[in-house]
Amino acid sequence: MATETVVHDEVEAQEIWEGGNRPFKASYGKLMMWYFLLSDAFTFAGFLIAYGALRFSSPTWPVPDFVFSTAPFGLHNWFPGGKAPLIFVTFMSFLLIVSSVTMVRAVQEGKRYNKRGVIWWMFLTIIGGFGFLGCQAWEWSNLIGVEGVTISKNPFSVQTESGTYLKLDEIAAFPGLTKHEDHGVTYFEDVDGNKYFEKVDHHGHKYGGESFDKGDSYLVTYHHGAYQYGAYKDAGGNLKTEKFGPKAFGALFFCITGFHGFHVFSGVVFLLIILINVATGLYHERKNEYEMVEKIGLYWHFVDLVWVFVFLVFYLL
Numbered sequence: 001m002a003t004e005t006v007v008h009d010e011v012e013a014q015e016i017w018e019g020g021n022r023p024f025k026a027s028y029g030k031l032m033m034w035y036f037l038l039s040d041a042f043t044f045a046g047f048l049i050a051y052g053a054l055r056f057s058s059p060t061w062p063v064p065d066f067v068f069s070t071a072p073f074g075l076h077n078w079f080p081g082g083k084a085p086l087i088f089v090t091f092m093s094f095l096l097i098v099s100s101v102t103m104v105r106a107v108q109e110g111k112r113y114n115k116r117g118v119i120w121w122m123f124l125t126i127i128g129g130f131g132f133l134g135c136q137a138w139e140w141s142n143l144i145g146v147e148g149v150t151i152s153k154n155p156f157s158v159q160t161e162s163g164t165y166l167k168l169d170e171i172a173a174f175p176g177l178t179k180h181e182d183h184g185v186t187y188f189e190d191v192d193g194n195k196y197f198e199k200v201d202h203h204g205h206k207y208g209g210e211s212f213d214k215g216d217s218y219l220v221t222y223h224h225g226a227y228q229y230g231a232y233k234d235a236g237g238n239l240k241t242e243k244f245g246p247k248a249f250g251a252l253f254f255c256i257t258g259f260h261g262f263h264v265f266s267g268v269v270f271l272l273i274i275l276i277n278v279a280t281g282l283y284h285e286r287k288n289e290y291e292m293v294e295k296i297g298l299y300w301h302f303v304d305l306v307w308v309f310v311f312l313v314f315y316l317l
Contacts, residue, residue, distance in 0.1 A: 037302045041306075055317065061158070061245070066083075075087075088139065093308075102124040102125045105117075106122045107290070115278060115281065115284055119278055143253075151250050154249045155221075156249065159215060165207040196241055197228040270296050271300070274293060
C-alpha cells in the first residue's frame with residue numbers, strides 16, 4: 001500500500017512539474033532572439049525620440065521634400081522643377097519591404113522541407129538587402145560629396161524671414177564691400193569678413209531677383225570644398241546672408257540611418273552564412289523545420305519594421 005502511494009505521488013509530481021515544456025511553444029533559440037530584438041527596439045526608440053525632441057524644438061529644421069529630392073543618374077531631372085521629392089527613398093523602402101516578403105516565403109518553404117525553395121527565396125532576400133545597402137551608399141555619398149552635409153555642418157535649412165535674393169550687381173551696390181574671385185566664382189566681402197554670393201544651385205540655376213517667404217526651404221551652395229552663403233535683401237532693405245541649418249540634423253541622420261544600415265549589413269552576412277548551411281543540407285538533417293531560417297527571418301522582419309519608423313521620422317515629418 002505504501003509503495004502504491006509513493007508511485008502515485010511520483011506520477012503526480014511528474015504531471016505537475018514539466019520543466020521540459022517550451023514556453024509559448026518556442027525553443028530556447030527563438031526566445032533569445034526575441035529578447036535581443038526587444039532590447040534593440042529600446043535602442044532605436046531612444047534614437048528616434050531624441051530626434052523628435054530636437055526636430056520639434058528647432059525653428060529652422062530642413063524640409064525632407066527639399067533635402068531628399070535627387071536620384072541617381074539625374075533621374076530627378078525628369079520630374080517637374082528638376083526635383084523628385086522622396087522618390088528615391090521610396091524605392092529603397094520598397095526594396096526592403098519586398099525582401100521581407102521573400103523572407104516569409106523562405107520560412108514557409110522551410111516548414112515544408114523544400115530545400116531548393118528555401119535557397120531561392122533566401123537568395124532573393126539577400127539581393128534585396130544588397131540593393132538597399134547600395135541605395136543607402138549612394139544617398140550618403142550624395143549628401144556628403146554633393147550637398148555638403150556632415151555630422152557638424154548642415155547647409156539645409158528654412159528661412160526665418162521674408163526677402164529677395166540679390167544678383168551680383170545688386171550686391172555690389174551696397175557700400176563697404178570689396179570684390180573677390182575664388183575658382184571663377186565672384187563674391188563680395190564686408191569689413192567683418194562676411195561673404196556675399198549670388199545664390200546658384202548645383203544645376204547652375206541662379207536665384208537672383210527671386211522673392212521668398214518666411215519658412216521657405218533653402219540650401220547653402222557647396223562649391224570647391226567651401227560653402228557659399230546666398231545674399232538676400234530683407235523687408236527693410238538690409239543686406240543679409242543665409243545661415244546654416246541646425247548641426248544636429250546631419251549628426252542624427254548619419255547616426256541613426258548608419259546604425260540601421262549596420263543592422264541590414266549584419267543581416268545580409270547572417271543570411272549568406274545560413275544560405276550556405278541550407279545548401280549543404282545541415283538544417284534538413286536536423287528535422288526541426290529549418291528553425292534557423294525562421295530565427296534569421298525574425299531578425300530581418302525587425303530590421304524592416306524599424307525602417308518604417310526611421311522613414312516616418314526622417315523623411316515624412
